[in-house]
Amino acid sequence: MELLLADASIDELEAHRRAHPGAEAHAASRLRALLDQRKQRSTELSALNDIAVRLTTVRDNRILLQEVVDQARTLLGVDLAYMGSVYGNEFVIEVTSGALTPKLVGIRLAQDEGLVGLIVRGASPSWTPDYQNEPAFRHITGADSAARSENMRGLLGVPLRVGDRVIGALFACKRSERDFADSEIALLSALAAHAAIAIENVRAIDKLETLNTELSLRTAELEQTLQWDRTLTQVVLQGGGVRSLVREVAAATERPAYFVADVASVPAALEYTATTVEALVDRCRAGADTAVDDAMTAHRVVAAGHFLGVLISVGPDDDQTRLLLDRAVPAIALSLAEERAAAESARRAQDAFLVDLLLHPTSSPDDERRQFHRAGLTPDVTYCVAVGQGNASRAEFEAIALPPGSVVAEQGSRVLLVVPARESAAVRRMINTRATVGISEPARGADALATAFREAQQTVDVLTTLGRDGEVSSARGLGIYRILLSHMAREHLDELTEDKLGPLLAEQTKRGVPLTETLSTYLAHGRHHSATASSLGVHVNTLYQRLEAIDRLIGTQWRDPDDALDLQVLMRLRRSADLLGL
Structure with a gap:
């Protein structure tokens, strides 16, 4: 016991026990062994605590992994010693300590291969006294080649x-066959537990720092x-x-910028x-x-789905420029929409x-000047008024090379054109369109323009009624149909109609027989009975009966060529007037 109290080693106590056998010497040896084990355990725990403290101070993942394998090699x-991480379905060896070659680092193993498969899938420690000859797991060529280059035999993994x-x-x-004691497994497992927490913390910190960096960038971008x-x-x-917005874009991006509509x-x-x-x-x-x-x-x-153009920045593409352009585009679209x-x-x-x-010319000179000014016209300028309909479009009329001071407007489905001109023929030569246009x-002056507007409207109405769609004409170009534009002439037309065709119209209204149509068709077909009957869709005898009725009602003088021509013109004018609602 005195030797034990003097802190004699286990070897000294064993030598004393062999020299002086007895219960006391045996007890002293056993006690020494227990004290040594506890001391070793205390040393290991102290080392683990020191390692745990050091691991908490390491912020670099690569340095942390290297520290762990170095400590594992020293403690056991x-x-x-080597360590790797699980990525999906693979295990990748990342760091080593005491390696003879660099072949181990970077080896990838499936989770059903080698000793690592037993450890990762079972989530528990495993060891073999001789890795190269161990039949308990599947060997693969790459890993076994690296193991042979390191002469790996006894292998413990946690x-x-x-x-x-x-x-x-x-x-x-170990590079020799070796069994691993439970205490060694527990020690390496404890180190692995500390390492796992430290690694997870470092990864969490790295992720947090990455998120913070990204958040800072996003915050800066947002600001x-x-x-x-x-x-x-x-x-x-x-x-x-x-233009002002584009200048701001150019200033912010420090490169030329342009808006291109088309x-x-x-x-x-x-x-x-x-x-x-x-x-x-x-x-x-x-x-x-x-x-x-x-x-x-x-x-x-774009605005409301309509393409307005493009904002162009000259220079290489980058995220900063794209961000500025993205923000500028809505403002430009809004500005364009407002404009x-x-x-x-x-x-x-x-x-x-x-x-x-x-439509409503004023009689006051001051009011007239205001009316002209608001309409974009000048009171002391002579104008021609044109009215287009049918295929008329404002854009088409605005595209015409018109003299300065011309005004284009819309009135319902019609397009109005007021052109400084001293003759209608000049305006007619300007207008090249698919629309029907009256000039x-x-x-x-205001009153004269109002009259001119009515004249242009009536002219286009006559053209449309006569089927002369797509024609551009002034009142003079209407020929005999110009009579329809005169109020007095229309009254005279009514008198002539009553004088020449009155009895015929009355009989037609009374009996419901289309006598005027029969007469007009008969004259239009050159007085050919069969052609007229075919056109009217009646029998020739019916045609003869109608012609006899016409003779009885207005006399036979209509058969004279000159009178027949007068009747043809009169009926054509009357039909046009009826279609126009005159």
């Missing part, structure tokens, strides 16, 4: 667990976006149009690359939100003022 007194998940495995290896939005909003609120309006500064610009515009018009070329980026500008709405409102107002001038004679 083995030749080689899982790295976080909760119910196995995130990796830690291995301790920049908000500032950019405020700038653009301020431009719009201050009445700045598309391929026909490429800015002069981009003419050197017009083909590229046209291709970008076409791609955006086809539906692409962004079209990128090596030298420029184009963003589509178009304002233009449409002004256009409608001017249309209303022009129609008011043509007035020159007029000056």
Whole structure:
């Protein structure tokens, strides 16, 4: 016991026991062994605590893994230690300590291969006294080749667990056959437990730092976006149009920027690359939100589903530029929509003022000047008024090369055109359209313009009634049908109709027999009975009966060639007047 109290080693106590056998010497040896075990355990626990503290201070995942395998090799007194992580269905060896070659690092194993398969799938420690000859698991060529290069024999592996998940495995290896005691398994498992927590913490911290970095970037982007939005909003609120917004884009991106409405309006500064610009515009018009070329980026500008054009930034594409363009596009679309709405409102107002001038001319000189001014006209200028209908479109009339001071307006389905001119023929030569257009004679002053407007309306009505669609004509071009435009002439037409055809019309109304139609058709067919009967869809005898009735009612003088011609013209004019509602 005195030797034990003097802290003699186990070897000294064993030598004393052999020299002096007895119960006391045997008890002293056993007690020494227990004390040594506890001391070793205390040392290991102290080492584990020190390792745990160090692991909590490591923030680099690679350094952390290396620290773990170095400590495992030291604590267990083995030749080689290595560790790997689980990625999906694979285990990848990442770090080693004491390796003879670099072949181990990077080896990938399926979770049903090698000793690692038993450890990862079973989530429990496993060992073999001789790895290279162990039949309990499936060997693979790559892993066995690396094992042979390291002369791996005795091998112990423990899982790295976080909760119910196995995130990796830690291995301790001897280059000779060896069994592993439970205490060694427990020690390596304890180290693996500390390592798993530390690794998970580092990964969580890395993920958190990544998220924080990303959040900072997003916050900075958001702040920049908000500032950019405020700038653009301020431009719009201050009445700045598309040009002002494009200037802001150019200033913010520090590169040239342009708005291109269509391929026909490429800015002069981009003419050197017009083909590229046209291709970008076409791609955006086809539906692409962004079209990128090596030298420029184009963003589509739309409002209410309508393509308005593209915003182009000259220079290489990058995220910052795209962000600014993305924010600028809605502001430009809004500005364009406002400009178009304002233009449409002004256009409608001017249309209303022009129609008011043509329909309700004022008698006061001051009011007349105001009416002319609001309609976009000048009181002391002579104008011709044109009215188009049918295929008439405002855009088509606005595309005509008209003299300065001309005004185009809409009235329902008709297009009105007021042109400074001293003769209607000059206006007729200007208008090349598919529409039917009536042109007035020159007029000056409010009352005269109102009369000219009625004349143009009546002219286009006559053209339409006569089936002369697509024709452009003044009243003079109507020939004999010009009579329909005169009030006095229409009264005379009524008198002639009553004088020449009155009895015929009365009999027709009374009996319901189309006598005027029969007479008109008969004369139109050159007095051929069979052709007339066929055209009317009646028997020849019926035609003869009707002609006899006509002779009886208006006399036979209508059969005279001159009288027949007069009747033909009279009936054609009368029919046109009826169609016009005159």
